[in-house]
Amino acid sequence: MQRILLVVVVLLIIWRILASIGRRLSEKAPGADSFSRFSPEARRRRQQARGEARTMEELVECIACGTFVPAGRSLTDGDSRAFAAKTAVIRCACRQSMGETDPRTQLIAVGERLAAAGLVRESEGNISIRLGDSGCVVTSTGSDLGRLDSSDLIEVVIEATTIPFGASSEVQLHLELYRLRPDVGAIVHAHPPRLLQLDAEGKLPIWRRLEDRGKMLGSVVAVPYHAEGTLALAQATAGALRSTKACVLQKHGAVTVGPSLMSAFVRMLDLERAAGLTGKRS
Numbered sequence: 001m002q003r004i005l006l007v008v009v010v011l012l013i014i015w016r017i018l019a020s021i022g023r024r025l026s027e028k029a030p031g032a033d034s035f036s037r038f039s040p041e042a043r044r045r046r047q048q049a050r051g052e053a054r055t056m057e058e059l060v061e062c063i064a065c066g067t068f069v070p071a072g073r074s075l076t077d078g079d080s081r082a083f084a085a086k087t088a089v090i091r092c093a094c095r096q097s098m099g100e101t102d103p104r105t106q107l108i109a110v111g112e113r114l115a116a117a118g119l120v121r122e123s124e125g126n127i128s129i130r131l132g133d134s135g136c137v138v139t140s141t142g143s144d145l146g147r148l149d150s151s152d153l154i155e156v157v158i159e160a161t162t163i164p165f166g167a168s169s170e171v172q173l174h175l176e177l178y179r180l181r182p183d184v185g186a187i188v189h190a191h192p193p194r195l196l197q198l199d200a201e202g203k204l205p206i207w208r209r210l211e212d213r214g215k216m217l218g219s220v221v222a223v224p225y226h227a228e229g230t231l232a233l234a235q236a237t238a239g240a241l242r243s244t245k246a247c248v249l250q251k252h253g254a255v256t257v258g259p260s261l262m263s264a265f266v267r268m269l270d271l272e273r274a275a276g277l278t279g280k281r282s
């Protein structure tokens, strides 16, 4: 009897060890992006929140805040906080008006919020928003994102071969991304402090640490170091963001994209939060 008990206890211990190794491996897997990698509890809660939307393909991104909400149906309950139009462009019940206000007003407002959140200081970082079919508005070189005014916002043609005078030193990065990703409506580049700390330790933020919001952030990729403002950095960043929405520029900062400026901004906040949680627990 005692032997049987001993065998059961040993088997239980081995099972626990294997399960924890499995968990760690899936957390570290690059591009870990599928639902199967979430814990059963997180998956259950997500499924509950989504109602009958069973796969990510049935979810669309709110143009105002970047939250994923089920497509093609209306929701009124408090938990789901969403209503959705029939197809892709939707807004959840965040009631953010960002997606509709003038692009320049959005840039000024988001610049202020980036500075207030400590994600940029003084002349750090740059942001842009797509304008019509062929252009974008980008912040000027050396501008203080926390105190932008309309003279700091420069209109650039996306296919431009020469860079307009005064545009951000990273304007090429913005243009490369808009060329490569027609779905990208806005770009945020910032220097989040906890993310920079994590990067200095050679680690990437683990998006899964954000639980539900982690799915909105998606997988985070690293862009090897290139000097600031170079075409090499622009191309490496655009390449890295081919199929994700957030990347870490090694020894430099981060870039996030979204269908709207607000969603790219929220993603940057989430990236910094994920960096904080990763640093704490690793």
Ligand SMILES: [Zn+2]
Pocket (backbone or CB within 6 Å): 124, 125, 189, 190, 191, 252, 253
């Ligand atoms: Zn920078």
